Amino acid sequence: MGLTSVFLEVKDKNVFILGTGEVATRRANRFLDKGSNVILAGDFISEELLDKGAILEDLSNVDKLVKWCDIVILASGDKDLSDYVSKISEGKLVNRADCPDEGNLVIPSSFFIGDVEISLFTGGKSPLMAKELRKKIQSTISSKDILEIQLQDYCRNLLKNKIPNQKDRKNKLYDILKDDKVNMLLEESKLDEAKVYVEGLIENI
Template sequence: MNWTSVYLKTNSLNVFILGTGEVATRRADKFLSHGASVKLAGDSLDSSIEEKGAILVSTEDVDELVNWADLVIIASGDRELSNYVASIADNKLLNRADFPNEGNLIVPTSFNIGNVEISIFTNGKSPLMARQLRKRIQEIITDEDLIKMELQDYARSILKEKVDDQKERRTYLYTIFEDKNIHNLIEKNKIDEAKAYIYNLINEN
């Protein structure tokens, strides 16, 4: 397996998508929702992405568009044009929905539960199983897990100001994670009280 997972900062990214069909629209929606500028070459735009700022352009301008883009996505049924765009995008980030292994970037299925974003990649073996795994993961993660994450973030913000040693900060975080008093407060949905308890726990030591 020669792919590795990373998260790409997209709020200043220029994305050119060849195609305006279902796959192209999903790709566009994903990047628009994360702050990218997106242009699509094809026949017409779905209103849902047009309202988010997607721009429809002509397929005759692909050379200019590839030059403009930081990321090129090929999601078109026109094989000849797709291959041409891929050939002139050799120094760009390239995602090919038609032949993923011929690009250098995969856009996996992903979803959010609160502030947690989870991506699933089966190395192209089974998109169906990726969807099934997504359903199973969504059933496992609870509201309590999300509250614990919020409290860990709160604790980390205090510890960064108070404790210089990273290992010591980690010890504090594990102690907080396992603290029964905090668990009881979470169960009673007393989040402010849990934060106050964490604050005192850190500052009294």
């Protein structure tokens, strides 16, 4: 396979999910939370999914649903039906929860630490290790790191009005990253004070 990691804009995209079990529900929540239009085909969906806007369709409508959607997710225990839907989904983005190698879209384990979204994919070799690696990453990233991201974003916006050259802006951002007082303030969770301090640094450029 020639997989590469990307972030895909899915707001207002049509997502068809074959299945209504645990995996299908997780996938549905993920796309609904990002603003997708989601239809599941199966027996039953939760009130939570219905409240978020998900629609339940009968399994007899899969041909129509494949034509309607932009993304197909196969999360059914019925392999024959999954194989059929996969076959008629040519030209679509297809995620196969049962056989990832047979689709062209992988939905990796993903989690947030503050504003940072982190995705893990082991090539299907070990979902268990993906969970273990997640724990290690969560224990490594500190609250200071998250504040630093917010401060860097704030600085980037200020610097765009002061330094037209992107490379020069990058060098200044690096200086701010390594500034002792900035680091002291962020260690003490004083983001607002850090913003005031860097405003002075940037104003004097």
